[in-house]
Amino acid sequence: MEEKRIMVTRSSLPPFDEYVKAISPLWDSAWITNMGENHKRLEKELAGYLGTSDISLFVNGHMALEMCIQTMGLKGEVITTPFTFVSTTHSIVRNNLKPVFCDIKRDDYTMDPEKIEELITEKTEAIIPVHVYGHPCDTDRIEEIAKKHGLKVIYDAAHFFGVKYKGRKAGSFGDASMFSFHATKVYNTIEGGAIATDDEKLITEMNKLKDFGIKNEEEIDGIGANAKMNEFCAVMGLCNLKYVDENIRKRKSVFERYSERLSEIEGVTIDHYNSDTEPNYAYFPVIFDETLFGATRDEVYDILAEHNIYSRKYFYPLINEVECYRDILEHGNTENAKWVSERVLTLPMYASLEKEDVDRICDIITEIKSRG
Ligand SMILES: *Cc1c(COP(=O)(O)O)cnc(C)c1O
Numbered sequence: 240m241e242e243k244r245i246m247v248t249r250s251s252l253p254p255f256d257e258y259v260k261a262i263s264p265l266w267d268s269a270w271i272t273n274m275g276e277n278h279k280r281l282e283k284e285l286a287g288y289l290g291t292s293d294i295s296l297f298v299n300g301h302m303a304l305e306m307c308i309q310t311m312g313l314k315g316e317v318i319t320t321p322f323t324f325v326s327t328t329h330s331i332v333r334n335n336l337k338p339v340f341c342d343i344k345r346d347d348y349t350m351d352p353e354k355i356e357e358l359i360t361e362k363t364e365a366i367i368p369v370h371v372y373g374h375p376c377d378t379d380r381i382e383e384i385a386k387k388h389g390l391k392v393i394y395d396a397a398h399f400f401g402v403k404y405k406g407r408k409a410g411s412f413g414d415a416s417m418f419s420f421h422a423t424k425v426y427n428t429i430e431g432g433a434i435a436t437d438d439e440k441l442i443t444e445m446n447k448l449k450d451f452g453i454k455n456e457e458e459i460d461g462i463g464a465n466a467k468m469n470e471f472c473a474v475m476g477l478c479n480l481k482y483v484d485e486n487i488r489k490r491k492s493v494f495e496r497y498s499e500r501l502s503e504i505e506g507v508t509i510d511h512y513n514s515d516t517e518p519n520y521a522y523f524p525v526i527f528d529e530t531l532f533g534a535t536r537d538e539v540y541d542i543l544a545e546h547n548i549y550s551r552k553y554f555y556p557l558i559n560e561v562e563c564y565r566d567i568l569e570h571g572n573t574e575n576a577k578w579v580s581e582r583v584l585t586l587p588m589y590a591s592l593e594k595e596d597v598d599r600i601c602d603i604i605t606e607i608k609s610r611g
Contacts, residue, residue, distance in 0.1 A: 241547065248589050250427055251425075251482065251486050253479055257478055281473045282433075284480055290409065292436075294410075298432070299421065299466075300421060301432070302432065303418070303432035303433055303466070304326070305333055305334065306466055307417060310444045314335075317363070317364065318341050318355055322343045322369075322557060323558065338558075339358050340559055345578065348579060349374050353380075354572075356384060364391065366384070373518055376394065378394075392413035393417065394413045395417055396409060397418060398519075403517035415436040415438065417434055418433045419431075420476060424521070425521045426479055427476075448464070449463065449466040491520050492594070494520045494523060496594055497601065500597070500605075507525060510522075522553070523585060524583050524584070525585075527539055527582055534608075548603070550586050550587065554580060555583070556580065557573070
């Protein structure tokens with residue numbers, strides 16, 4: 240008999256009837272995009288949830304980041320991390336900026352602030368760190384460096400929805416934070432994204448640029464694009480927002496079961512959160528150290544797949560090693576990022592993942608270990 244298929248993630252959906260009921264007024268108004276009623280309501284609710292004075296919604300997280308960078312009018316160089324999804328780097332390069340890679344810390348995979356200053360040149364204008372897997376960056380230290388050198392900070396907070404750090408909500412750090420509401424994230428609007436910021440002017444400009452730069456019916460004063468969120472996605476967002484805290488609690492149980500089962504295995508390093516963090520349990524990254532564990536990350540990946548369990552080598556390869564950047568971007572000294580990238584595997588993690596399924600995954604990993 241074929242073993243039950245387990246994917247790395249499974250999208251959260253509200254109860255079917257609830258969504259249907261919420262979209263039915265759209266058939267009366269026939270206003271299905273262009274900053275409709277649901278769009279406005281979602282912006283307001285999310286601003287409260289993320290702890291920011293304002294939100295601009297987008298068609299997806301990538302366009303949100305790309306247009307935020309464009310709106311800030313950055314030029315020259317941006318310090319960022321190679322240990323991320325390729326979107327972070329694309330959004331920099333597509334704005335004709337040069338990404339400069341800073342190494343990460345091995346314990347929480349976020350940018351190592353002690354290595355930022357050596358990368359600053361007279362061309363540096365911003366830092367774009369990533370709250371990887373929902374781990375908060377060292378925001379205090381990054382803020383301090385940014386202030387000292389007059390740099391903007393935009394957080395790629397695609398993994399950070401619902402996290403609280405040092406008592407502050409997820410959208411309250413830096414000059415701006417980008418959130419992704421893609422189907423695979425902790426919170427989704429099917430596809431979607433947002434910029435959270437307290438900068439009113441930035442919001443006004445972004446709102447214009449995401450709608451072709453249209454100021455009013457006869458004036459177009461920005462070279463924009465189309466990156467608006469439609470009403471069906473906004474409604475999905477309003478429905479899903481009601482369940483996100485409950486889903487995070489369910490994710491916590493999954494996290495705890497994995498931790499119980501895997502933390503004692505030699506050569507396996509599981510994820511830890513520091514005591515300042517109220518996590519969202521977005522991912523379950525595990526480091527497999529071959530010398531102690533007896534198998535490589537790739538072997539674990541393959542064996543899980545043979546059992547119909549699909550983990551992800553997330554993030555591998557590093558951005559500076561993918562084909563489109565390999566020959567044009569320098570690695571710099573990013574040895575921790577390389578080390579992690581070669582050993583990390585993110586295991587299946589989602590709210591409805593059952594304890595028995597977590598146990599089956601852990602049984603297989605335990606079995607690989609005993610084989611040596
Ligand atoms: C998902 C993700 C993005 C892009 O968001 P989309 O909504 O898919 O466009 C950017 N950065 C990181 C780190 C992500 O995980």
